[in-house]
Amino acid sequence: MEDTGIKIQPTMYGIFFEDINFAADGGLYAEMIKNRSFEFTLPKTGWLEPNSDRHSYNKESGILSIIKYSEEGANHNFARVEVNNDEGYVLINEGFRGMGVKEGAQYDFSVKAAKRSGDIQKIKLQVIDSLDNVLGATSITPDSDSWKTYESSFGVTKTEMKAKVKITFEGEGEIGLDMISLFPQDTWKGRKKGLRKDLVQLLDDMNPGFLRFPGGCIVEGRTLAGRYQWKKTVGDIENRESLINRWNTEFAHRPTPDYYQSFGIGFFEYFQLSEDMGAEPLPILGCGIACQFNTGELVPMDELDPYVQDALDLIEFANGDTSTAWGQVRAAMGHPESFNMKYIGIGNEQWGPAYIERYKVFEKAIKAKYPEIIIVSGSGPFPEGDYFEYGWEQLKQMNAEIVDEHYYKPPVWFREHADRYDSYDRNGPKVFAGEYAAQTMAIASPKNKNNWNAALSEAAFMTGLERNADVVYLSSYAPLMAHAEGWQWTPDMIWFNNLESFGTPNYQVQKMYATNSGTDxxxxxxxxxxxxxxxxxxxxxxxxxxxxxxxxxxxxxxxxxxxxxxxxxxxxxxxxxxxxxxxxxxxxxxxxxxxxxxxxxxxxxxxxxxxxxxxxxxxxxxxxxxxxxx
Structure with a gap:
């Protein structure tokens, strides 16, 4: 054995998180109520009124109406419930393909309510199974005609994968409801309204060197209006504006029109999770180009400044002291200390002159104000071809620091390309193997499997990443997570349902490398x-x-x-x-x-x-x- 003098970067093996396959809402974010604030395009999505006659204007038991606060702000809608029959009106929330509850576990219920007329004395919540058996129950007593948040906790007597929430009322009258929420108390690190413990534990067990967030194509959006905007994901949860998830109708084989982003897990929570795991935070921001596989919508160059300012403000949010505007926002959320962010990514899978032109503007502005920040650029969606070669040529001329490469290829490709980085220029940009996974059928095929052939081939390929540690500084499998009943893309590293989760063979390979990464x-x-x-x-x-x-x-x-x-x-x-x-x-x-x-x-x-x-x-x-x- 001969020492090469080359150091293994602490970031060599990390985690790529994207909100695809219900990875955030319905997954990592432990909220159990779907559409808790009635903000979906169809604002009753997820909510059922089993005792009402939908075709009659004379509701015998009651009626649910959606009311707009205003067009301004983030929380546009609330629900108005008219209860005409004491104990007769029922409202059901179906959860994210049901709700997983556990025997003996404690749950926190909260709701914003405002009494309008009449006298509704109690709002009762029950967790029920498919046969209407009650598994746990609690209630709150609304006592104000102004908006007020009420909270209560209760236990569950039986484990159930497909539970639902049943809400009934004691008394008659009209009441406004908003932010109806249910969380397990047993979250990651016991944080109230926090993250799902078993999923984070699988991530933490990998000892990741970095956490890339909030994703890939989700950063760009199908349109610029639908892009991920980090400033809308921090501060009070109620004031985070929800968004249609760009994956909800992307694939004809898996349409999920109920897939939205509440941003209950936003940039603060991603930074906090990175810190929890001892991983470097690596946020990726849009560069003014919508997904080029969709609209490819461009921000004109003379209108790019707000996008660049978002990047500068993010660095201030992560690292600025409490005398700065965005440092104050972070401190108000409970973290006065800096998150010590070292990396920022500009663009996800963009390609061509439009990307390079915009990237240069970002790089100049970031380096002028924060020269210590390392910028990750991108070489497009493919590991070869015209887009790839053009991107690398341009970025190399610019002395780019780290270039993100993506490859979704058959297992044999990974075995045959274990020498991929042997010939890379040792004096050029470093590489972030940011998204890769062996595809057993074809890219985006619903028939792809997380089988041993794929994982073994990735293990072989990763010997090449390690042998070229002077070029490859970061690497991560993608996508990370998938709900067994809510997925859009396969394969995925971790699978979960409402109660359980497991690591695939691909996960086990990644974990073996990450927990045995070495230093030299x-x-x-x-x-x-x-x-x-x-x-x-x-x-x-x-x-x-x-x-x-x-x-x-x-x-x-x-x-x-x-x-x-x-x-x-x-x-x-x-x-x-x-x-x-x-x-x-x-x-x-x-x-x-x-x-x-x-x-x-x-x-x-x-x-x-x-x-x-x-x-x-x-x-x-x-x-x-x-x-x-x-």
Missing amino acids: LLKITEDGEKIIGKDGLYASAVKDVNTNELIIKVVNTLEIAQKLSISTEGSNSQQGNVGVLTMAMDNLEAENSFEQPMKISPKEGSATINEGRLEVEIPAQAFSIYKIKG
């Missing part, structure tokens, strides 16, 4: 040559000066086990026990599932090193890590 790159060869596919083997090696370990990663893509003889000459590792972590599966089509979440996962073993030589057998179709104390 070592040279590992066979007969003086890099190990890239010869005899089906791929390999990389690092040392970790913090743990005093030599870490060797080997991927065997053949259908037979292979004996390995690894010399650690040049290191201090001559004798002793070796920790082994191996993930292997004979069936390349095998997948993990809710029923078998750890079917394909690393198993611990051991080996022995004698006189500086490690003699082991790597199983067929396996990814193994050998950890040798130095």
Whole structure:
């Protein structure tokens, strides 16, 4: 083993988050009420009135009407409920493909209400199953004709995947309702109205070096009006303006017209999550170009200033002290300290002269005010071709710092391109492998699988990322999460339903790399040559000066086990026990599932090193890590 003098960046393996596949609302964000503020285009979406006659204007039990506050502000609508029959009127919220509740768990109910006329004495909330059995209940007593928030907590007596919320009223009259909300108390770090604990735990377990947010194409929007605007996602949750999710009708095979963004998880929460996990925050901002696969709408160059100012203000929001305008906003949200943001991305998957022209304006303004901030640029949506070559040529001339590359390709492509970065210019921009995943069928096909063939091929490819750590500074699989009943895109790294979640084999590969990233790159060869596919083997090696370990990663893509003889000459590792972590599966089509979440996962073993030589057998179709104390 020979030290190359190349450092492994702490950001080498990270997480790419995008609100696709119900990853935020209905997923990471633990709110259980869908359309809690009646802001969807069809404002009754998610709400049912089972006891009302929808075709009669003379409602016997009551009626739900949507009223506009005003066109101004973020919270445009509220619901007006007229209760004509004490205990007769029922309002149901269906949740995000139902609501997952757990026996013995505590839940927080809150609602804004204002009494208008009559005397409604109680608003009752029940969590019910499909047979109308009550699993938990509470109530609040509205006592004001002005808007006021009421809160109550209760327990649930039975676990249910497809629960719903049932709201009834005691008394008769008219009352206004808004921000009807239900959260589990057991959130990540116990934060009130926070994040779903099991999903964040899967992310935290990866020990990610960075968190890229809020996504890819969602940054751009299908139109400029529908783009992600970070300033609308901070401050009081009630004042965050909701938006149609750009993925809701993107694919004919998975239309989801009820897919919206409440921004309950916004830029503050992303920064906070990054800090929780010890990951560098990496926000990506639009550059004045809507998604070029959709409208490709452009902001004229002479109207670009507000977009550039958004980038400058974001840096102030993240890092500015409390004497700055945006630093005060952050402090008011409970974080007076800087988030110490080091990176910012400008544009997601844009290409062509329009992108380069706009990127230059952003770069000039950011570097003039914040020269220490590292800017991530993009090379377009493909790993080769005219867009890619033009983008790289232009960005290299500009001495760009980090260029984001994306590739969604078949598994064989990943095995065949493990040497992708061997020939990259060592003096040029560094690389962010920002979105990649093996596609078992085709890009965006609903038939793509998170199978072992895809994950093993990615493991082989990642030896090439590691071997080229002087070029590749960041990397992340994409997309991150998918709801089992609310997805638009496959494959995805983590799958979840309303109660459970699991990491795919792809997740396990990412986790093995990220938790064994090391600090310094070592040279590992066979007969003086890099190990890239010869005899089906791929390999990389690092040392970790913090743990005093030599870490060797080997991927065997053949259908037979292979004996390995690894010399650690040049290191201090001559004798002793070796920790082994191996993930292997004979069936390349095998997948993990809710029923078998750890079917394909690393198993611990051991080996022995004698006189500086490690003699082991790597199983067929396996990814193994050998950890040798130095």
